[in-house]
Amino acid sequence: xxxxxxxxxxxxxxxxxxxxxxxxxxxxxxxxxxxxxxxxxxxxxxxxxxxxxxxxxxxxxxxxxxxxxxxxxxxxxxxxxxx
Numbered sequence: 223x224x225x226x227x228x229x230x231x232x233x234x235x236x237x238x239x240x241x242x243x244x245x246x247x248x249x250x251x252x253x254x255x256x257x258x259x260x261x262x263x264x265x266x267x268x269x270x271x272x273x274x275x276x277x278x279x280x281x282x283x284x285x286x287x288x289x290x291x292x293x294x295x296x297x298x299x300x301x302x303x304x305x
């Protein structure tokens with residue numbers, strides 16, 4: 223029987239201005255609690271022009287799924303911000 227190993231990753235996204243970082247933060251932070259489940263949870267913090275997105279998961283499969291989701295959300299928010 224396999225045992226689960228807790229896993230975590232922190233994404234660091236740097237932007238050219240505080241305003242841009244705030245815009246992206248507002249766009250993705252509304253997803254906190256909406257897409258988390260019992261196996262993976264996410265927190266978002268902003269330090270000036272840097273966004274820190276931490277994904278904590280019960281196992282590597284949940285971590286990969288969470289990472290893929292948040293990378294996609296960030297990418298979409300950045301593309302929309304350019305419009």
